[in-house]
Amino acid sequence: xxxxxxxxxxxxxxxxxxxxxxxxxxxxxxxxxxxxxxxxxxxxxxxxxxxxxxxxxxxxxxxxxxxxxxxxxxxxxxxxxxxxxxxxxxxxxxxxxxxxxxxxxxxxxxxxxxxxxxxxxxxxxxxxxxxxxxxxxxxxxxxxxxxxxxxxxxxxxxxxxxxxxxxxxxxxxxxxxxxxxxxxxxxxxxxxxxxxxxxxxxxxxxxxxxxxxx
Numbered sequence: 001x002x003x004x005x006x007x008x009x010x011x012x013x014x015x016x017x018x019x020x021x022x023x024x025x026x027x028x029x030x031x032x033x034x035x036x037x038x039x040x041x042x043x044x045x046x047x048x049x050x051x052x053x054x055x056x057x058x059x060x061x062x063x064x065x066x067x068x069x070x071x072x073x074x075x076x077x078x079x080x081x082x083x084x085x086x087x088x089x090x091x092x093x094x095x096x097x098x099x100x101x102x103x104x105x106x107x108x109x110x111x112x113x114x115x116x117x118x119x120x121x122x123x124x125x126x127x128x129x130x131x132x133x134x135x136x137x138x139x140x141x142x143x144x145x146x147x148x149x150x151x152x153x154x155x156x157x158x159x160x161x162x163x164x165x166x167x168x169x170x171x172x173x174x175x176x177x178x179x180x181x182x183x184x185x186x187x188x189x190x191x192x193x194x195x196x197x198x199x200x201x202x203x204x205x206x207x208x209x210x211x212x213x214x
Contacts, residue, residue, distance in 0.1 A: 013107065016157060016169060019143075019181030021108035027147050028174035030100055031200075035149075037094035038120075038206075041065045044091045045083055047122045053077070060129055061122040066093040068117040068213045070136065077136050079117060079213045093118055093210075100176075101145040101210040108178035110143045115210035123153070123205040129190040131162055134211065142212035143180025149173055149208070150201030151193055158187035173198060 011024035027034060047061035050072045064070060068079040069090040082089050097118060105113035121129070134144055148171040155169040155177065164187065171177070179186065193205050 016167060017179070017183050017186070019109070019183040020157065020179040020186070021177070022169060022171075023104055023107060023176040023178070024172070025174045026104055026107075026176040027100055027149075030096055031149075031174060033096045034094075034100065034147075035200075037096050038208075041091040041094065041120070044088075045069075045086070047120075048085065059127050063120045063122075064118060065091040065097075065120065066115065066117040066210075066213075070117065070119045070213070079136060097147075097208065097210070100147070104145050104147075104176045104178055105143050105180075108143065108180075110178065110180050113143060113145070113212070115142075115145070115212055117213040118208055118210045121207040121209070123151070123190070123193045123207070125151070125193050125195040125203060128192040131156060131158055131166070131187045131189040133185050133187055134209075135185060137211055137213045139212050140184045141180075143178050143184065145210045146177045147208040147210075148175045148177075149206040150198045151196050151203070151205040153193050153205055153207075154191040156189040156191060158189075160185060160187070162187050173201065 014022040045063045047063050049057045049061050051057055052072055053076050071080050101115055102113050152172050155171050156166040157169055158164050158166040197203050
């Protein structure tokens with residue numbers, strides 16, 4: 001059984017698979033410090049639509065913070081210590097974000113999680129993320145912690161094969177998902193974001209995914 005402050009004072013954690021947990025509203029209490037910390041990150045490393053190895057531009061705009069950042073270009077998918085566009089190191093991982101990710105991982109049963117990379121995805125209405133695996137990291141024993149901001153979305157949680165049936169998981173502003181262990185390489189994606197205006201974030205969804213990449 002998952003134990004946390006949410007057990008008594010808020011929405012219950014939801015176990016979606018053996019090692020996949022949804023923590024509804026887990027980030028809400030720290031939302032303002034989190035947004036304040038995110039602004040300088042986005043000024044230093046603005047969102048951009050990266051190119052796939054096949055030459056297409058990704059529909060989802062993205063950037064990174066932390067010691068390593070995920071990039072995609074003609075050379076392939078990989079992590080780099082510097083932003084290929086500016087040549088500068090990626091912005092530091094904000095302490096409020098680091099603390100939030102570590103607490104969420106612990107609640108989900110993954111103690112000692114210390115992420116070194118945070119991928120920041122920016123979705124506009126109509127944008128989707130196709131099914132994929134997070135497999136560019138070196139250590140699959142560490143979980144993925146995903147924080148949702150802004151417009152709601154439907155997360156697709158699949159299996160270890162692309163053809164496996166997917167589970168549709170509604171995500172709202174402040175929700176946190178954690179998956180690891182035997183679920184670490186599950187295929188996952190996001191259905192097209194529906195039009196709307198979030199009172200705090202406007203017409204967009206931002207997703208922060210933290211992982212141990214190096």
